[in-house]
Amino acid sequence: MTTVESIESVLERHPFFKDIEPRLVHQMAEHASLSSFETGQMIFRQGEAANQFYIISKGQVALEVFAPQQGAIPLMTLSDGDVLGWSWLFEPYIWHLDARAMVETQTITLDGAGLRAECDHNHELGYHLMKHSVEIVVQRLQAALMQVIDVYGLKKQ
C-alpha cells in the first residue's frame, strides 16, 4: 500500500471527512503527507503563513497565545483525531495562535494552500471543506465561550 492510499483510508474513516464522496477524499489525500513532531516542537507560530492544516493521528498539541512577561498561555489542547488549524481557509491565511507538540505527535498534514487553489476550481470540494471546517470552528467557539463565562466560578449561596 502506498502512503497516499494509507492516508486516504485514514481520511475516509475520520469524522471530518464524513459524507464526503471518496473521489473528493482521494483528491484531498493527494495533498496530504505524514509528519511527526518532537515533544516541545512548535508546529506553527502566530503570525506565520497558514498554508497547512493537520489531523492529529497520535499525540497532544497545545494551542497557545504568547503574552509578554507571561510567556505561552495554553488555551486549549488537542489530541488524537482532532483537526488542528483553520486559518489556512480564511483570509489573511495567517496563524493567530501558536501550536506546540506537548508529547511526540504524529499528524496527517494537508497542504491547505494547494487545496485552496483547487477549491477555486472545484466548488464541490470547496463546499465540503468549508462546511466541515466551519463545524470545527463552531465547536471550538462554543468551547471557548464556556471557558470565557467561567462556569465553575463562585455562586451566591
Place this chain on the structure above:
Amino acid sequence: MTATVAHSPTRNLPNPMLPNPYRVQRVRKETQDTFTLELEPANGQSDFHFAAGQFNMLYIFGVGEVPISISGDPGKPRKLVHTTRAVGVVTSAMQQLKRDDMVGVRGPFGNDWPVVEAQGKDVVIVAGGLGLAPVRPALYHVLNHREKYDNVVLLYGTRTPNDILYRREVEKWRARLDVDVHVTVDRAIHPWRGNVGVVTRLIPKSPFDHLNAVAMICGPEVMIRFTVLELERRGVLPDNIFISMERNMKCATGFCGHCQWGPNFVCKDGPVFRYSEIKPFFGQRGL
C-alpha cells in the same frame, strides 16, 4: 414514561425536621475556597446510612442551615463527609469549625445516583468544579463493586489546576488500570501539562459504548446543559443520562416549596433526575 430515580429507604426518618448532634472530627482544606468536613455522631453510636447522591441539612448553631451533598463513601457510613465552598454566612462559619465543635445534621434527604441500574453497563461520570463532591459517592460505590460494571470513565473539569478537588484521590484513580480518568482545566497554570479546555470536549473520545452507558453529571447547570448535548450527540439516550440539580433547598422535605422546579421539588424528587423526565423544562428560563 420511564421509572423515576429510586428514592432511598433512609428517607423514612423519625423526625426529619430535628437535627441530630454531630461532632467535627476534621476540617480539611481542599482548594483555596473549598473544604471538607468529617463528622461523627455525638452520641458515638449509630452509623449513618445513606445512598450515593443524597444530601444533608447541616446546621451551624446560631448561624443557619444549608443543604450539602454527602461526598463520602457509602460503604463507610461511620464517617460523614461533606465538601463545600465558603460562599455565604453559613458556609463561611462552617469553614471556621474546629475539631470537636458541634453541628446539627438532618438527613439524609433526596434520591440517589442510579448505581444499581448502571450495573452491567459502562458508567460515565462527568463532573465540573465542586460537582465532583456529590458524585464521588457514586464513584466510590462503583469502585467498591468494580466487577459489576463495564468501563468506568470519570471526566472532570475545573477552572485551574489549583481548583482540582480531592487531588490526591483523583491521581490515585487515574493510576488505576480499571478506570479511565481524564481531567481538564479551563486555564492552565505552570506546570500543568494536561488537557486544557472545557470538560465537554472530552466526551467524543471517551471509551464508552453509547448504547450501553449510564451517564451521571454533576456541576454548574450551564456545564450540565452542554454535557447533555454532547452526550446526546455521542448517541447516549436521555433515559440513560442522570443529572444532579441544585435549587434553594430549605426544609428538605418538600413542604416549604423553595426548591420547586417545574412540577418537582428538588429536595424531595431530586436532587438526581433522569434527564428524559425533566427534559421538557430543563434549561427553561424562570424555573
